[in-house]
Amino acid sequence: MFTRVIGAHPADWGHARRAMSSGTEETGRPGLRVIEPKLMPPRVHPGMLRRGRLLAALDGEGGTPLTVLNAAAGYGKTTLVRSWCIERPEAVIWITLDPADDDPARLWTHLATGVERLGQGLGRGALAALGTRGAPAEAAVDELMNGLVRHGRSVTVVVDDLHTVGSDASLRSIRHAIERLPANVRVLASTRSDPSIGLARLRARRSLVEIRARELAFTVEEAAQLLAHERIALSGDNVGLLVERTEGWPAGLYLAALWLRDLDDPNREVRAFAGSTRAVGDYLTDEVLTALAPDRRDFLLRTSVLGRFTPELCDAVLGRSDSAAVLGELAASNMFLVALDARGEWYRYHHLFGEVLQLEIGAEAAPELRRRAATWCTAHGLVEDAIEYAAAAGDAEMVAELLLEHHLQFIWGGRLEQLLGWIRWLPSELLVSHPLLPASAAAATAALARPEAEVQRLLAVAEQARRRRPELWSPYVEAGVEVTRAEAIQRGDVAAAVEHARRAVAAAWAGADMLTVGVLASLSQALFFAGDLDQSRKVAVDAVERPDAPDVTDGYVAALGLLALIDAEQGRSESAEAWARQAIAFAQQRFQANFWVASLAHLGLALVCASTDRLDEAEREALRGERLRRTAQPTVGHAHALLVLAQVRVARSRLSRGARDLQRAQRLIAGFPDPGRLPVIAAAVEHSLAATQATAGNREPIEEPSPAELAVLRGLAAGLSRREIGTQLYISLNTVKSHTRELYRKLGATSKAEAVARAEGLGLLEPSESPG
Amino acid sequence: MSPQVYRLVVNGELGPRYASAFTGMTVSSASGKTEITGAIIDQSHLHGLLQRIGSLGLTLYSVTPLDDGNGESGLHGDPAASS
Numbered sequence: 001m002f003t004r005v006i007g008a009h010p011a012d013w014g015h016a017r018r019a020m021s022s023g024t025e026e027t028g029r030p031g032l033r034v035i036e037p038k039l040m041p042p043r044v045h046p047g048m049l050r051r052g053r054l055l056a057a058l059d060g061e062g063g064t065p066l067t068v069l070n071a072a073a074g075y076g077k078t079t080l081v082r083s084w085c086i087e088r089p090e091a092v093i094w095i096t097l098d099p100a101d102d103d104p105a106r107l108w109t110h111l112a113t114g115v116e117r118l119g120q121g122l123g124r125g126a127l128a129a130l131g132t133r134g135a136p137a138e139a140a141v142d143e144l145m146n147g148l149v150r151h152g153r154s155v156t157v158v159v160d161d162l163h164t165v166g167s168d169a170s171l172r173s174i175r176h177a178i179e180r181l182p183a184n185v186r187v188l189a190s191t192r193s194d195p196s197i198g199l200a201r202l203r204a205r206r207s208l209v210e211i212r213a214r215e216l217a218f219t220v221e222e223a224a225q226l227l228a229h230e231r232i233a234l235s236g237d238n239v240g241l242l243v244e245r246t247e248g249w250p251a252g253l254y255l256a257a258l259w260l261r262d263l264d265d266p267n268r269e270v271r272a273f274a275g276s277t278r279a280v281g282d283y284l285t286d287e288v289l290t291a292l293a294p295d296r297r298d299f300l301l302r303t304s305v306l307g308r309f310t311p312e313l314c315d316a317v318l319g320r321s322d323s324a325a326v327l328g329e330l331a332a333s334n335m336f337l338v339a340l341d342a343r344g345e346w347y348r349y350h351h352l353f354g355e356v357l358q359l360e361i362g363a364e365a366a367p368e369l370r371r372r373a374a375t376w377c378t379a380h381g382l383v384e385d386a387i388e389y390a391a392a393a394g395d396a397e398m399v400a401e402l403l404l405e406h407h408l409q410f411i412w413g414g415r416l417e418q419l420l421g422w423i424r425w426l427p428s429e430l431l432v433s434h435p436l437l438p439a440s441a442a443a444a445t446a447a448l449a450r451p452e453a454e455v456q457r458l459l460a461v462a463e464q465a466r467r468r469r470p471e472l473w474s475p476y477v478e479a480g481v482e483v484t485r486a487e488a489i490q491r492g493d494v495a496a497a498v499e500h501a502r503r504a505v506a507a508a509w510a511g512a513d514m515l516t517v518g519v520l521a522s523l524s525q526a527l528f529f530a531g532d533l534d535q536s537r538k539v540a541v542d543a544v545e546r547p548d549a550p551d552v553t554d555g556y557v558a559a560l561g562l563l564a565l566i567d568a569e570q571g572r573s574e575s576a577e578a579w580a581r582q583a584i585a586f587a588q589q590r591f592q593a594n595f596w597v598a599s600l601a602h603l604g605l606a607l608v609c610a611s612t613d614r615l616d617e618a619e620r621e622a623l624r625g626e627r628l629r630r631t632a633q634p635t636v637g638h639a640h641a642l643l644v645l646a647q648v649r650v651a652r653s654r655l656s657r658g659a660r661d662l663q664r665a666q667r668l669i670a671g672f673p674d675p676g677r678l679p680v681i682a683a684a685v686e687h688s689l690a691a692t693q694a695t696a697g698n699r700e701p702i703e704e705p706s707p708a709e710l711a712v713l714r715g716l717a718a719g720l721s722r723r724e725i726g727t728q729l730y731i732s733l734n735t736v737k738s739h740t741r742e743l744y745r746k747l748g749a750t751s752k753a754e755a756v757a758r759a760e761g762l763g764l765l766e767p768s769e770s771p772g
Numbered sequence: 773m774s775p776q777v778y779r780l781v782v783n784g785e786l787g788p789r790y791a792s793a794f795t796g797m798t799v800s801s802a803s804g805k806t807e808i809t810g811a812i813i814d815q816s817h818l819h820g821l822l823q824r825i826g827s828l829g830l831t832l833y834s835v836t837p838l839d840d841g842n843g844e845s846g847l848h849g850d851p852a853a854s855s
């Protein structure tokens with residue numbers, strides 16, 4: 001099975017491309033298909049009561065950005081929101097969340113697809129960001145908010161079942177979005193528990209409306225209306241009894257209506273129900289299920305293992321051919337089967353009812369039904385659903401097989417957390433028999449910038465698998481493992497990075513064509529830091545000249561940026577500028593937010609500008625390049641960016657800042673096992689700093705003002721009084737005075753005007769450079 | 773954290789179909805309440821059970837850690853007897 005998978009990679013590529021046409025068409029590379037039913041707003045059954053008071057409550061809060069419907073299962077949250085959306089003119093983006101949305105890339109891919117369908121191009125930036133290695137989910141969220149602003153018209157975004165998401169990463173990205181919601185967007189979220197998205201703060205700012213169980217519960221009048229609609233003749237007292245017994249729980253009342261509508265004496269039955277001590281849901285589900293014909297009941301029980309389903313899937317799982325008719329009939333007569341579209345294609349059970357049904361199916365029958373569902377989903381290109389069913393059936397072999405075949409779609413779609421989640425789920429026995437699995441997990445872990453030890457542990461598992469199954473160690477696996485190792489460049493071991501990148505390139509040539517652009521860019525970068533500029537340039541040219549290069553956004557932009565840097569260093573200003581501008585324009589078109597790989601191009605442009613006397617622009621570009629390169633862990637790339645920034649600032653006579661950048665770079669360099677040619681560049685910057693200091697005779701302040709003193713200085717420059725400065729900074733007037741004295745001393749100034757002028761000359765008044 | 777025996781009580785008596793809903797736990801009903809008792813290995817196990825209770829539409833009444841073998845009695849003296 002495994003050999004077939006490896007051998008089939010080039011064909012897979014074609015298969016994935018076709019699949020892409022219905023999915024993430026904007027990312028350039030084939031990701032996973034969008035799960036359409038996740039974006040379908042459930043249909044409202046005609047038997048559902050129109051709840052005027054709640055609809056009005058939703059209307060009345062039009063100015064509030066976020067509305068949360070928070071109540072237990074069966075409180076009619078989804079139905080209410082759906083009814084409201086139908087009655088409103090605004091466009092609606094609907095997403096039903098599920099536990100796999102713990103991977104923020106999956107969650108935002110679906111939301112961005114919804115926005116893209118609102119207007120072509122509106123979700124493109126976000127989708128591209130999601131498929132870009134190293135881009136945080138928040139970057140995609142920012143892109144998406146920009147898209148919504150561009151749309152201009154009012155949009156309602158419904159986030160159903162928010163409680164199913166629990167990961168910090170996803171909740172953080174949702175909080176990030178809520179805080180940046182454009183004025184034309186309103187979010188309605190349903191959940192069974194208070195989500196950790198900063199509700200307390202939103203409450204305090206009155207930016208939140210909450211509708212809870214107390215409001216969602218049926219009143220006696222509403223229950224009477226519901227029963228009248230079903231032509232159930234119940235006395236007023238007994239309606240009251242029913243509401244009391246169910247505590248107004250909507251699911252209970254709908255089940256009661258289903259049960260009572262076929263009974264001769266509903267009044268007697270309600271009194272019996274009121275007198276029983278059984279749980280409400282248990283009692284009513286029992287009555288409803290007992291009343292069904294055995295064949296229908298069996299259909300319900302066996303299909304309940306399916307999360308969402310089409311008639312065709314039911315046919316495949318149950319071995320029958322009339323599922324379309326059965327589903328049509330059940331959906332018309334019962335509220336517990338929810339149609340997701342108008343064509344009778346996708347259905348799901350009401351969550352609560354589905355859960356109860358599953359209790360009866362039994363541990364023996366369920367796995368086989370799920371395995372059949374997995375097979376059907378595989379055949380229909382529903383990769384994620386297939387994996388979910390296979391896992392729920394406990395079939396680790398099948399999960400492994402699906403991951404071997406589709407892992408690249410997860411990686412290219414940015415679904416790294418999701419991929420890692422599945423691989424972690426597999427028994428270790430399977431991992432050590434399939435080198436590709438630990439290898440792809442290592443690549444995903446490295447791309448997520450997880451601690452180095454985790455990457456190394458997975459690489460060790462891959463090596464273990466290699467020893468056990470050497471025949472499965474294909475060029476594809478080799479290229480993936482070696483390029484992951486080449487990320488050693490991040491840790492500051494340049495020689496090792498060159499070595500591993502070379503092996504990755506050799507393996508890619510030998511038989512992993514689709515990895516070639518990425519590994520060439522990696523090698524070019526390693527050679528650049530090692531100081532072999534001619535080789536680095538040659539490799540980068542090879543990368544950008546490949547026809548598939550633009551599909552590999554990160555590799556392509558990196559290679560163009562390296563060409564810009566090298567040509568700038570070697571004095572070919574014109575071509576350097578052209579490469580840099582091409583890289584930046586491409587990155588912006590694919591992914592409008594700042595993209596870390598574009599850092600190289602910004603630095604290249606900075607060098608060109610510095611050499612052609614455009615010093616303002618040079619500093620701006622260098623600063624941009626340096627900011628994009630900042631990471632939690634020290635990297636060679638960041639040290640290099642700091643050196644370029646220092647060099648540009650020295651050229652601009654901003655000596656104190658340049659000296660500080662140089663110092664920061666030198667501190668990083670000292671911690672690297674092999675920093676390549678960075679010490680040489682640092683020495684050159686140091687030399688030109690000393691030379692400029694000497695010729696300019698520029699007296700540098702001996703001491704840098706502290707951040708608190710700088711804050712006071714900015715106030716002085718803005719023309720504020722000392723008292724005003726104190727109020728603004730929450731410090732006493734005396735403190736302002738002592739900071740001012742220190743500033744005068746450090747700047748060698750005797751007046752406010754002199755201090756401000758001197759600070760300006762030293763570049764001390766620029767905006768703060770703190771990241772983020 | 774070592775396993776700890778918990779007793780979760782939900783409103784209403786549950787029929788036999790719910791026995792399979794809480795595998796590894798003893799489910800017993802009396803006097804309009806149902807007790808779900810068993811060893812909980814850690815906090816996420818406990819949270820998972822609470823979510824399960826919610827997704828089945830049951831109303832949680834109480835959660836109590838039991839000291840092993842201190843003779844804490846159930847709603848009807850001996851929970852095991854009715855299950």
